Each structure stands twice: as C-alpha cells, then as structure tokens.
Amino acid sequence: MTFLHHYPKAAKVAKANFIVAFIALAIGGFFGFVQALHRTDVFRGFFNSGEYYSILTGHGVLLALIFTTFFIAGLFVWGVARSLDREPESMAFSWAWFWLMTIGLVMAAVTIIGGLVPGSSIRAAVLYTFYPPLQAHPAFYIGLALVLVGSWMAGLDWFWSYKEWRKDNPNERIPILTFMALFTMMMWYVCTIGLALEVVGLLIPWSLGWVTEIEPLLPRTLFWFFGHAVVYFWLLPAYYVWYAILPKLSGGRLFSDSMTRIVFIIFLLLSTPVGYHHQYADAGISVGFKFYAMATTMLLLLPSLMTLFTVVASMEHGARQRGGKGYLKWIGKLPWDSPAFVGCALAGIMFAAGGFSGMINAGMNINLLIHNTIWVPGHFHLTVGTAVALTFMAISYWLIPQLTGRELKFKKLALVQPYAWFLGMTLMSNAMHRAGLAGVPRRTAEPQYSGFEFEPIFGTMAEMDWQIAIGGTILTISLTLFLWVITASWLGGAKSDKPVDDYIPEPLSGVEHTPAVLDNMKLWFALALIIVLLAYSFPLWEMVQDGIFEPGALPR
Ligand code: HEM
Numbered sequence: 001m002t003f004l005h006h007y008p009k010a011a012k013v014a015k016a017n018f019i020v021a022f023i024a025l026a027i028g029g030f031f032g033f034v035q036a037l038h039r040t041d042v043f044r045g046f047f048n049s050g051e052y053y054s055i056l057t058g059h060g061v062l063l064a065l066i067f068t069t070f071f072i073a074g075l076f077v078w079g080v081a082r083s084l085d086r087e088p089e090s091m092a093f094s095w096a097w098f099w100l101m102t103i104g105l106v107m108a109a110v111t112i113i114g115g116l117v118p119g120s121s122i123r124a125a126v127l128y129t130f131y132p133p134l135q136a137h138p139a140f141y142i143g144l145a146l147v148l149v150g151s152w153m154a155g156l157d158w159f160w161s162y163k164e165w166r167k168d169n170p171n172e173r174i175p176i177l178t179f180m181a182l183f184t185m186m187m188w189y190v191c192t193i194g195l196a197l198e199v200v201g202l203l204i205p206w207s208l209g210w211v212t213e214i215e216p217l218l219p220r221t222l223f224w225f226f227g228h229a230v231v232y233f234w235l236l237p238a239y240y241v242w243y244a245i246l247p248k249l250s251g252g253r254l255f256s257d258s259m260t261r262i263v264f265i266i267f268l269l270l271s272t273p274v275g276y277h278h279q280y281a282d283a284g285i286s287v288g289f290k291f292y293a294m295a296t297t298m299l300l301l302l303p304s305l306m307t308l309f310t311v312v313a314s315m316e317h318g319a320r321q322r323g324g325k326g327y328l329k330w331i332g333k334l335p336w337d338s339p340a341f342v343g344c345a346l347a348g349i350m351f352a353a354g355g356f357s358g359m360i361n362a363g364m365n366i367n368l369l370i371h372n373t374i375w376v377p378g379h380f381h382l383t384v385g386t387a388v389a390l391t392f393m394a395i396s397y398w399l400i401p402q403l404t405g406r407e408l409k410f411k412k413l414a415l416v417q418p419y420a421w422f423l424g425m426t427l428m429s430n431a432m433h434r435a436g437l438a439g440v441p442r443r444t445a446e447p448q449y450s451g452f453e454f455e456p457i458f459g460t461m462a463e464m465d466w467q468i469a470i471g472g473t474i475l476t477i478s479l480t481l482f483l484w485v486i487t488a489s490w491l492g493g494a495k496s497d498k499p500v501d502d503y504i505p506e507p508l509s510g511v512e513h514t515p516a517v518l519d520n521m522k523l524w525f526a527l528a529l530i531i532v533l534l535a536y537s538f539p540l541w542e543m544v545q546d547g548i549f550e551p552g553a554l555p556r
C-alpha cells in the first residue's frame with residue numbers, strides 16, 4: 001500500500017503544494033531562458049531592457065522563493081505524516097496555510113507581471129532581494145508577507161502533529177524524517193524574524209507612503225539577517241532527501257542517525273549569524289562584525305563536509321550491497337539508470353563545486369573581486385539552482401507516484417533529464433564564473449560584449465555570453481522534459497497499488513547510538529537565539545541609534 005492510501009489527506013495537501021511549485025518552476029524557468037538569451041547580441045528582441053528587470057525579478061522570486069517554499073512544504077507534509085504515522089491534525093488548518101501562501105504568491109506575481117504590461121502602474125521590478133532603494137507596489141510586499149505567515153503556520157502544523165504524536169509515544173525518539181523537518185523549521189523561525197521586521201516594519205509603510213525616508217543600511221541588514229539562512233532553508237530539504245531517501249535509492253541504508261541530527265543542529269545554530277558576509281562591501285558595518293561573519297561562515301563548511309562523508313558512505317554501502325568492489329569501482333554499481341538516483345547524485349556533485357566557489361565568496365578580501373559580478377549567479381546556480389532544484393526534480397520521480405498512485409511514464413526521458421541539466425549547468429555556470437572573474441556584472445540588461453556572429457568571439461567575453469546562452473538553452477530543454485514527464489505521469493500514468501518501492505530501511509548506526517540531548521529542541525532553539533543576539537544586537541543598535549528612518553547616517 002502506498003502513501004496515497006495510508007494518508008489520503010496528507011497526500012492531498014502535499015499534491016496541492018507540488019502543483020504550485022511546478023507552475024512556479026515552469027514560469028520562472030522560462031524567464032531564465034529569456035535572460036540567458038538576452039546576454040547575447042542576437043536573441044534579445046523578445047523583451048526590451050526596461051522589461052528585463054521585471055523578468056529577472058520574476059525569475060528570482062518564482063524560483064528561489066516560491067518554487068522552493070512550496071516544494072519544501074509538500075516534502076515535509078509527506079515526511080511528517082509518514083514518519084509519525086498520522087494525518088494532519090486539522091485539514092482546515094492545513095488548507096488555511098496553503099491558501100494564505102497561494103494568495104500571497106498570486107499578489108506578488110501580479111505586481112511583477114504588471115511590469116510587462118505597457119502603462120501599468122502596478123510594478124515590482126525590485127529583484128528577489130527587494131530591499132530599498134528599489135521600491136515595489138505595496139501588494140508585492142504584502143503578498144510576500146502572506147507567504148511568510150503561511151509558511152510559519154505550515155511549520156506549526158508539523159509541530160502540532162509532533163505534539164500529538166508525543167502524547168501517544170512519550171518515550172520514543174523523534175523519527176528522523178520529522179526531526180529534520182522540525183529543525184529546518186526552527187531555523188526558519190529564527191531567520192525570518194529579520195525579514196518580518198524589514199517587510200512589516202519598514203517596506204510596507206514606506207511603499208504605502210506613510211514613511212518617506214528610510215535608512216538604507218537597516219533594511220539591507222535585516223534582509224541579510226534572513227538572506228543567508230534562507231539558503232539553508234532551501235538546502236536542508238535537499239539534505240533531507242540525501243540523508244533519508246538517497247541511501248535507499250542507492251540500494252543501501254543511511255550511514256549514521258546521530259551524524260544526521262548533529263548536522264541539522266549545527267545548521268540551526270550557525271545559519272543566521274553569518275548574514276554579514278553578504279555585506280562585506282557595505283559601509284557602516286564595522287569590520288570586526290564582518291570578520292566574525294567570515295569565521296562563522298567557514299565553520300559552516302563543517303556540517304556540509306560531514307554531509308558529504310555520510311552521504312557518500314551510505315552510497316558506497318548501497319553499491320557494495322549491489323556487488324560493488326574495489327576502492328572506486330563500486331561507483332559503477334550504483335543505479336545509474338534510475339532518474340531519481342541520478343538526479344540526486346549529480347546534484348550532490350555540483351554542490352561540491354558550488355561549495356568551492358562559496359568559499360571564495362565568503363573570504364572578506366577576495367569577495368571584493370567577485371562582488372556583484374556574474375560570478376555570483378554562477379555560484380548559486382550550482383547550489384540552489386542545481387543542488388536544490390535538481391534534487392527536488394529528481395525526488396519528484398519517486399514521490400509523485402506515491403502521491404498519485406500512478407506509475408512514472410517516459411522513464412527514458414526522465415533519465416535523460418538530470419544528465420541534460422548537469423551538462424547545461426556545467427556550461428552556464430562555468431561561463432558565469434569566468435566572466436565574473438573578468439568583471440562582467442550581474443543583474444544588467446546591457447551585458448553585450450560584441451556584435452554579430454561574423455566577429456571572432458572565441459576567447460572574448462562574448463564567448464562566455466554564448467556559453468551562458470547555450471547552457472541556458474540545454475537547461476530549458478531539461479526543465480521541459482521534467483515538466484512533461486511529471487505532467488504526463490500525474491495525469492496518465494498507469495494506476496497501481498504500489499507504483500514505486502517506498503520502503504526506507506533503518507540506518508546502519510541507528511538511533512540507539514544517538515545521545516538523547518540531540519533531541520532536546522528547546523535547548524537548541526534557545527542556543528540559536530542567543531548566538532543570533534550576540535551577532536546582531538550590537539551592529540543593529542549602532543544602526544538605529546540615530547533613528548530608524550534617518551537616511552544616510554553612518555555610525556561613528
Ligand atoms: C539569475 C538563467 C534556473 C535562481 C539568473 C541569470 C541567468 C539565469 C542568465 C542572471 C541574470 C542577471 O544577473 O542578469 C537561468 C536558466 C535556468 C535557471 C537558464 C534554467 C532554465 C534557476 C533555478 C533557480 C534560479 C532553478 C533557483 C531555484 C536564480 C536567481 C537569480 C538568477 C535567484 C538571481 C536573480 C537576481 O539577480 O535578482 N538565472 N536560471 N535560476 N537565477 Fe537562474
């Protein structure tokens with residue numbers, strides 16, 4: 001019996017979230033295609049340069065904020081229901097947060113698309129970072145605030161399930177799938193404090209005209225309070241898949257239960273205090289705080305390296321179960337013909353490359369070399385754009401059949417899809433990194449470096465633009481394959497009682513070896529708050545001393 005039959009209510013909520021996620025992915029991905037072509041001289045006729053920034057805002061918001069949040073919500077609904085063995089406590093509550101998020105998303109999307117309608121005064125060409133001085137229509141900020149409140153309620157929904165489960169199971173350890181979801185949400189609660197303060201306290205009053213002047217540094221700082229942790233809000237659900245499901249897909253078992261919990265705890269503690277590493281170039285923040293952020297950022301490499309170790313060890317175990325031998329030859333025994341496995345594995349490999357460019361970003365001095373160049377999108381298309389997005393796509397090949405009770409169609413196309421993504425991203429991201437090193441800016445509609453094809457472009461910046469365009473085209477083809485396979489399977493796949501093998505075996509080193517303190521959620525949440533206070537209270541105090549709405553004043 002499959003998930004759908006055990007938990008029909010949870011399956012409905014999860015499916016609704018996935019549908020919204022995939023629609024956002026389709027539209028946002030199309031915008032990415034337009035951007036990649038726009039960087040060449042040839043294919044820039046679709047939208048003019050003024051419209052480019054609306055497209056770019058749509059791409060960032062729909063992919064980085066909406067696709068991720070809705071997919072994560074669907075994934076956690078699945079994981080919590082399954083591991084606690086219960087349906088959502090109240091369907092009214094679950095639908096309330098889903099619809100709140102959806103209404104918010106539609107409001108924000110309408111203001112973004114408004115920028116493409118000639119003469120429209122409803123605009124939000126403020127990019128997905130949306131801090132001043134760029135200003136959007138109030139509906140944009142209010143919409144995002146609704147999405148945020150909805151996501152908080154979604155988290156409460158899972159804590160509620162956990163509480164009820166605890167009543168019946170007073171002595172059990174938190175099941176690992178629920179543990180990871182709850183710790184991810186605790187981190188989300190910590191980091192979104194900054195975002196809520198910025199949006200509700202500053203941006204909404206400012207866009208409504210109630211406040212006319214605004215201190216630019218304060219909203220930026222509040223945004224980046226949220227802005228690094230949000231990348232872990234995207235990434236931890238990918239880790240969730242890599243820890244909980246990938247070992248099984250490899251034919252084995254998770255290597256260690258306690259290692260998994262420790263990794264999530266470290267992320268809860270350290271994700272937020274590092275936000276200043278996005279502000280190395282901002283005047284008005286003392287260099288000491290920036291240095292502190294750099295040091296904690298480098299510390300965050302630790303849980304990612306632990307993840308690398310645990311996940312690869314689990315995969316090796318799986319390969320050896322399948323008859324793999326030797327130091328490296330076992331890699332060949334992994335299921336390279338399973339789309340879900342291949343997508344997760346390739347996503348993991350790309351994430352390693354993203355980690356390397358991330359270390360460069362995090363270095364206070366070399367950051368200045370790449371700051372605001374297209375190197376930065378080169379970096380995060382490896383992380384959120386591949387490690388996260390490709391993992392989400394890949395695991396959909398395994399999840400959607402469980403939720404719909406239908407078998408996957410077009411398995412060959414599904415298998416080509418992750419390989420194509422890997423190829424396209426290698427081209428696009430590598431070219432972005434190289435062009436960025438040479439100083440080519442990001443977020444610009446006028447990035448051309450040469451004329452038409454008769455000019456020799458090889459070895460010039462225009463060659464990088466072409467590689468971005470070709471890579472972006474391959475990515476778009478891959479995305480189309482994904483959407484096609486999923487839609488066709490969802491609507492027309494063969495009905496089956498057990499469309500996939502969804503059994504997840506126990507870890508090799510199980511929960512009986514896990515210290516009980518790791519499950520003490522109150523302790524870790526309180527520690528996280530204390531660390532954040534230490535990191536942020538002094539600099540924020542410096543900023544607001546001269547008044548919250550004083551523009552331009554710098555601390556002494
Ligand atoms: C920016 C292309 C998929 C997130 C960009 C840029 C390009 C691009 C060319 C740089 C634009 C500029 O700075 O002027 C593509 C293509 C994709 C794709 C062709 C696949 C079809 C994704 C995915 C995500 C993502 C899956 C995240 C889940 C972003 C973000 C930005 C960006 C957050 C930065 C927007 C900004 O600077 O405000 N993309 N992308 N992209 N992309 Fe993608």
Ligand code: CU
Nearest residue numbers: 227228277278
């Ligand atoms: Cu960061």
